[in-house]
Amino acid sequence: MVYDSGAERVHALKDVSLDVHRGEMLLLSGPSGSGKTTLLSVLGGILTPTAGVVTFFGTELTQLRRSKLAYFRLRNIGFIFQGFNLFSALTALENVELGLSIKGIRGKAARARARELLEEVGLGDRVACRPRDLSGGEKQRVAIARALVGSPAVLIADEPTSSLDAASGHKVIELLRTLAKRNGATVLIATHDPRIEDVVDRVVSLDDGLVKAPAHAEPAAASPIARTSE
Numbered sequence: 001m002v003y004d005s006g007a008e009r010v011h012a013l014k015d016v017s018l019d020v021h022r023g024e025m026l027l028l029s030g031p032s033g034s035g036k037t038t039l040l041s042v043l044g045g046i047l048t049p050t051a052g053v054v055t056f057f058g059t060e061l062t063q064l065r066r067s068k069l070a071y072f073r074l075r076n077i078g079f080i081f082q083g084f085n086l087f088s089a090l091t092a093l094e095n096v097e098l099g100l101s102i103k104g105i106r107g108k109a110a111r112a113r114a115r116e117l118l119e120e121v122g123l124g125d126r127v128a129c130r131p132r133d134l135s136g137g138e139k140q141r142v143a144i145a146r147a148l149v150g151s152p153a154v155l156i157a158d159e160p161t162s163s164l165d166a167a168s169g170h171k172v173i174e175l176l177r178t179l180a181k182r183n184g185a186t187v188l189i190a191t192h193d194p195r196i197e198d199v200v201d202r203v204v205s206l207d208d209g210l211v212k213a214p215a216h217a218e219p220a221a222a223s224p225i226a227r228t229s230e
Contacts, residue, residue: 036190078147
């Protein structure tokens, strides 16, 4: 992935080759500016790489038209953002309902499903609260609930613990893992926070746009974490 920055060409990603296995929880690790967010955006179909191919469940994202790519993301991917991206004027329930409405689910069905999702993330008693009345960890739980609408095949989280203390961040990632594994979803996380590495199945390190750790590995079932559940 190459950006033009004035007269300078910035190589955000350089010859990255990465396999992600179905049902895996993969952590992209590296310092700020290493290319983590860019790689997540390419994998999630938000950015089209300057060169190369992204294949997602047999679909080549780099060949899809913009409208079809947007539909593919809507049907298959849930996003969790660094800054929560909650609407301040809406309650927790309404924030999740909004995600459902984008998926075409509205009315009583949306309200019931939004309440169910918030209960799954432990916020059944906070559905009427607005973001200003929620802690950082609670806001991220609302964001996770919203990302889970439609049961996406892949969850993409960009620095999901950056606004949280160590304990809250670890709890959020453990919750994300539990819910994702229950639904059979693949999780891609970008972070420079090493404190959550013990929760994931595999870590891939990036530095200056280059993969510094093996990107082609055995499926998640071969990892120590997954073996504990066999």
